Amino acid sequence: MKHYFLLLFGTITLSTFAQKPCESNPKYNEFDFWIGDWEVYGKKGLAGHSKITKILNNCIVLEEWTSANAQQGLYFSGKSYNTYNAATEQWQQTWVDNAGGTTEYLTGKFENNAMQFLSRPFKNNNNGISIRRLTFYKLENGFVRQFGEISNDDGKTFTPEFDLEYRNKSTTIEAEIQSILKDMEMAYNEGKFESITGFYSQKGKVIGSNTEISGEEALKKYWKSFENLGGTWKLSTTSIEKIDTVIWQKxxxxxxxxxxRIHKVSFTLVFTKEDNQWKILQDSYW
Known part of the structure; x- marks a missing residue:
């Protein structure tokens, strides 16, 4: 009888597995808007990096988080496992990290373009009971907002704990470079020609058909010479590509x-990180 039960159980398990329920049930795809390779920003700038993937035949949304900065020599990292529980008809999340922390959210649902979780009640530092609420908003620009809150009155009111924005890495790089170009245009159009030197790295240089200029003072002199030309400056982008640790912008x-009079040239800028900011290492034009 015992062997018969095990055989029957095994048959049911294999049959269920063969159907791949997580791939056929659209409920398991409700959190797919979070999938991506993200840079995560808070109020003070870059907070961390997060890679979100699907694993186990579409059943699990896996988050892998690493903080941008170390605290007391430790980079905070963690993982969360997110899945739809067909038995309870709820989304749930389990978070674990390298500081020994863990949080369980066993109640969750997706509606109005947002995924919202509620944690189990837990004991706080004041020996009271708290509940956490975690909401992921699907934003129109393709980014994701993660808003964390805590309640100390059994869910009657919630206080914000953190507010993060997930930005796709490739989109973030393009936005950063475009922002730099806009600032360069503005400096020129406002007559602040010498200040454009500040967009170059310490080893930055300008290379033209009959020109090669390097060094801060030489670059200042070069850009000051544009006072005679004046007018307005417009920079247009044809491509942006990150290769290893540098960005190529054409x-x-x-x-x-x-x-x-119109003066038009093509150019390639090579950007490198200097003091955590993108700076022009080489400016070539023709």
């Missing part, structure tokens, strides 16, 4: 001078 530069 585009066209167009200056409409004080005499309404």
């Amino acid at each position: 585009g066209t530069s167009e200056i409409k001078d004080k005499q309404n």
